[in-house]
Amino acid sequence: MTNLDEETIIVTGASRGLGRSMALSLSSLGANVVLVARNREDLESAANEADGETLVAPADVRDADAVDRVVSSTIERFGAVDTLINNAGLSGLSFGDERQSLVDTSEDEWDRIMDVNVRGVALFTKRVLEEMLDRDRPSGNVVNVSSGLGRNAIPGAAAYITSKWGLEGFTRAVALEVESDGINVNAIDPGGRVNTRIWEHLPDDEREQILQADVMDEAAAALAAQGPNGVTGDSMTAEEWEQRLG
Template sequence: MTNLDDETIIVTGASKGLGRSMALHLSALGANVVFTARSEDELEIVADEAAGETLVAPADVRDADAVDAVVESTLERFGAVDTLINNAGVSGLSFGEERRLLVETDEAEWDRIMDVNVKGVYLFTKRVLEAMLEGGQESGNILNVSSGLGRHAVPGAAAYITSKWGLEGFTQAVALETEDEGINVNAIDPGGRVNTRIWGHLPDDEREEILQPDVMDDAAALLAAQGADGVTGESMTATEWEERLE
């Protein structure tokens, strides 16, 4: 079993779905986990289920000051950030039950998806990298939660697809910038539809047959456990990561 004792991990979007499952799993493996999302009440409920040391730090990933506050409170409590998991994301109205063509997507919807899925990742990654580099850490890990739609496209979800393709390029670019510093930057995706709110419109029997929210737990733990000589600049499904790192 992966050992994450004394590792400090920030998980964005930790109040529900994939983020909630990863955060609780990492805590069970010994990590100090920082739970962040917009709703403090929802975060408190999840953090109460955690096995290890936790910090509840509510924030909107689009707000630079709020992001700074999360990282500062993490440093004050635990002294360092070893891993950042950029999980927070939105699919928008043009996804799930009713796809919307680009000509049906208004500017506000487009901006919301880009701000959460791309700008939010930029803000958190930049601030955490600053903390890692200023703290003189010998290693660190950044994990960006992507999607199969970050590598291929379908009609009716242009904004979401654009954000995830951007995330894939961001992952590779930042990995190149930090590889000499011992910081690994990678992307992971579930490998298919997951039984979360996005697919809440599906019939119950179909939701039971698709992937469940714990699908990325083991892979996330393996990636968080990587040292300075770990894999970096790669993007794979959870199953592929498990096969690569186990």
């Protein structure tokens, strides 16, 4: 079993779904977990279920000042950030009953998805990397939650798909920038549809048959446990990461 004793991990989008499951799993493995989302009540509910030390840090990932406060409070509480898991993301209307073509997508909808799925990841990654690189011996992991639609496409989801393709490129570019410093930057995706809010429009029997919210728990832990000169600049499904790092 992966041991993450005394590792400090920030998880964005930790109030529900994949993020909440990863946060609780990482806590059970000994990590100090910083729970980030906009809703304090939901975060406190998750923190109450955690086995280890947690920090509830409500923030909008699109707000640079809020991101700075999260990272600063993390360092003040735990001393450092060892892993950042960029899980917060929006699908918008891409996966509901009425998917929208590009010509039917409003500018506000497009901007909202890009701001959370790309800008938010960039803001958090930049701030955490500044802290990691400031150490005498830089190290750490950045894990970006992507999607199979970061490598493929379907109609009616152009904004979401564009954001995830951008995330894939961002992951590879940043990995190259910090590889020589001993910091690993990778992307992970569930490997299929997950029984979370994105797919809540599906019939109950179909939701029971798709992947569940804990699908990325083991792979996320393995990625967080990587030391300097680990695998970096790669993107795989949770199952593929488990096979590679297991």
